[in-house]
Amino acid sequence: MTDDFIVAARESKPIAMITEGTRINQEKTDESEQKVYEDSIKEITKNKKLSIVDFNFKDVDRFTTFYNMSKDLNKKLVISFKHACFLERYHKDKKLKTPDSRDGQIKILKPKRLTGTYIDEDYTEWYIKKRLNYPNIILAEDIVKNPNRYMVVLNFYYFNMLVDLKPNNSTYIHSLSEPFNEEMEISYERMHNWLNHFNIKFVQSHCSGHICGSDLYNLIETINPKKVFPIHTEHPDMFKKLKMKTQIVEENKVYHL
Known part of the structure; x- marks a missing residue:
């Protein structure tokens, strides 16, 4: 997808390019999807209990990593009804090569609502109601x-489901960024309280989706816009190394192309 974007962007001969620069001051590391796979599968293989993973489901590459891992471990990948919505949309794009939510490798976890007895009347959310007849609900x-x-994909905000999953002595793979603000730190602490309660092993296994400095320079030079607007970066001045004009963005200021 990145290569497709670069080609299409260059062909459009852009007069301007707005780009993030989170890691403009950093070089390549050993982070990769392959490393996430290797580190995670190593930890999951050690544990014979439940495997719980959390990642950004909008990250198709990360989904693919854990989907393939579940197949290699002969485990069913358990997702939520919301995840099913994403997966069905991805599946329509043949370039993404993602499975449908009713794929044989996937199970959809039915949450408890209202009476706690799983009767259809308990579910009022449209995205659940329209999928209650799926054959792979668990x-x-x-x-x-x-x-x-x-292997259950479970976001922190749905950790109340741990009560029913009874995951004592399980393994939890946190494949997300570590906290970088106060609000995230509070949630992070609460998450660990849940994990400690069930004696769940915490494993951090993540690679950043932000492009490193040298690769970002090459990408911009290849696309070759007339002007660059760096945003989401603590080092906007580093973009001045580029051959094209760099406009340092100021808050609440209008820029005309």
Whole structure:
């Protein structure tokens, strides 16, 4: 997708380019999807209990990493109904090569609502109601019977489901950025309280989606815009190394092209 973007952007002969620069001051590291795969599968293989993973589901590459990992480990990848919505949309784009939410490798975890008895009347959200007849729906009680057969994608904000999953002594792969502001630090602490309560092993396994400095320079030079507007960066002056004009952006100021 990145290569497609570069080609299309260059062909459009842009007069301006707005670009992020989170890692403009950093060079390449050993971070990669392959490393996320290797580090995560190593930890999950050690544990014979439930595997829990969390990642940004809008990151198709990261989804693919854990989807392939679940297949290699002979575990079913358990997702939520919201995840199913994303997956079905991805599946329509053949370039992404992602499975449908009803793929044989995937299970959809049915949450408890209202009566807690899983009756259809308990579900009022449209995205759940329209999928209640899917053949690959699974309950927490089913997972508890054979936890080693499953890899559950579970975001912190749905950790209340741990009560039903009973994941004592399991492994949790946190494939997201570590906290970088006060609000995130508070959530991070609360997350660890949940994990400690169930004696779940925490594993950080992530690679940044932000491009490093040298690669970003090459990308911009290849696209060759007439002017660059760096945003989302603490080092906008580093963009002045580029051959094209760099406009340092000021807050609340209008720029005309």
